[in-house]
Amino acid sequence: MRIADKNYQSIWVHEEDPSIIQVIDQRYLPFQLKIKNLQTPEDVVHAISDMIVRGAPLIGVTAAFGVYLAVLKFRNLENANQLIQEAANIIKASRPTAVNLSFAVNKQLEVINKIEKPDEKLNISFKTAVQLMQDEILACKKIGNFGKSILEQIALKKNGEAVNILTHCNAGWLATVDYGTATSPIYMAHNQRIPVHVWVDETRPRNQGARLTSWELGKHGVPHTIIVDNAGGHLMQTGKVDIVIVGSDRTALNGDTANKIGTYLKALAARDNNIPFYIALPVSTIDRSLEKGLKHIPIEERSVEEIHYMEGLNSQNKLERIRITPENSKALNYGFDVTPARLITGLITNHGICKATSNDIKQLLQAQ
């Protein structure tokens, strides 16, 4: 996608040096556009756990490059296989909720473990990571095309008025490699001059909506309005939302979906107001080992600093962190919640749109 006059992905291989993986350091957006070099598996673990990169699909691709960087580092050592396996395990543990993380790492290990020679190992792990990256881009494009048809249908009833889409967190191109999942249908529709307007949930505590989604929509010229997470229910009650589209960190085979904390509340409000509620995701985000999501997907507990402190630009235009709670109050910070399938109208995937039921999801996966 475009930032000013230049095309970007959220992750790419350095143009001149393939031992360097480059990512946009998302901790500084929307205030500063910084590029970060990842050169070791430790860099990758830090990038994932510290949310330099975030979003299930992007985490998966970054993790795949992490295994590649582990091969690069350890391949000529005597116990290379063991060290690579250990690095892979640490990468897998860097965020507990995203299924793409273990999917990507396992894929790498499967391929690498078949190869003996160090340089062939390196070669194949690089190719695998690049392939996963390309696959993600293609998957997001397809999600966009399938999802666009839903927006087109709504637009037909709106007599030229904008289709109002509410989204939570950032399931945009910054969360993937390009296009995004939840945002991909929006970008596709916008590019084809279907009028759209996006309600952007701020998404406390890390404000991925206010900081990232609004920024990327703005850079692409898509009309949008930032709201606090509390506002979506009222907007739905008063007819200001036509459809909700969010991403997924992990979807079970029955359709239960773990996504950013607060997603469940929006799903409840959508149901209460007869508004369609869609999850947009590549099929790689469906956890084939999990029949049900509710009470079975581990929910990450993150640092309470995210609640106690807020970051932004001060009056001197410098990034500053301020304390926003009383000194002695405790906090608790869950990163995700699980939206039960019964509240989900459908899944928009790279293999088409399906209902959030075990039958439909299994059919979709078999049709691959």
Added chain:
Amino acid sequence: MRIADKNYQSIWVHEEDPSIIQVIDQRYLPFQLKIKNLQTPEDVVHAISDMIVRGAPLIGVTAAFGVYLAVLKFRNLENANQLIQEAANIIKASRPTAVNLSFAVNKQLEVINKIEKPDEKLNISFKTAVQLMQDEILACKKIGNFGKSILEQIALKKNGEAVNILTHCNAGWLATVDYGTATSPIYMAHNQRIPVHVWVDETRPRNQGARLTSWELGKHGVPHTIIVDNAGGHLMQTGKVDIVIVGSDRTALNGDTANKIGTYLKALAARDNNIPFYIALPVSTIDRSLEKGLKHIPIEERSVEEIHYMEGLNSQNKLERIRITPENSKALNYGFDVTPARLITGLITNHGICKATSNDIKQLLQAQ
């Protein structure tokens, strides 16, 4: 209630000079405890619209003192009645959602308009305001005692474990004159050694939960944990919430309740998880002119600055405001939403507990 070793109300008459009304300036909490003098009706309008004072019951009492200050200012002028009426109208318009505001102002006008002599007018308007203040304190005490019985019932089933109460915004003593509405049952239970723990919704965009509720609970020694507004649904899904108690800015005769934006989302989650959801309010917050609330209570749209900026303590321990959104993104800021009566388990009032139905509410009001 207590702050360190001193008893406070949120509003009081200056000990030595009854022409000065004093309030805690809530804009600086929890970081600084500042007292503000209100000496003119203009001071009162500013205090209400700028949220130096907030919370429906406290707004009502402050407005009553505002009319008293108008009488103080205009009583000896030729067109005193007209000027007082105009000041009263401006005070009434200072916040559109809180019903206590017009209730208190109308009560004052009713009393004043019967009196001719300027000094008698002054005397009676002072007495009326003080009486309203005392009435609010008593009402909150009664709400606390009625509500405490519900917490006692839950405690019986918890084998000594704390009763987990979730609350949204600040319906604490800072929102009333003393005790609070939603917090009053909590303080009463805590004082009687019933173990309680409060989940405090941060309450974006003005963070009344993170800033005020946590502060006042902390000062009183009540165990509590701050969460982001997004987290309540997950906590309810995982059995960590026993009851939700919130306040009300305006409740219609059928039980529909306007309260801080986001309340509706918590009511939906409570219903989805079979958790009791109560509104705590003095009967003065029931709008007797309103049969239904949904789509009939005007919803205040507030400044988008509240969304774009956040205030807190910087690393030098100074209050600082930072920008937390991209420069070019729009925002929209509704202050309230309406929770339909069907999602409300009951109302905890100063006249007892009743169901959120037209019949029960009318009976409660008739029994006064």
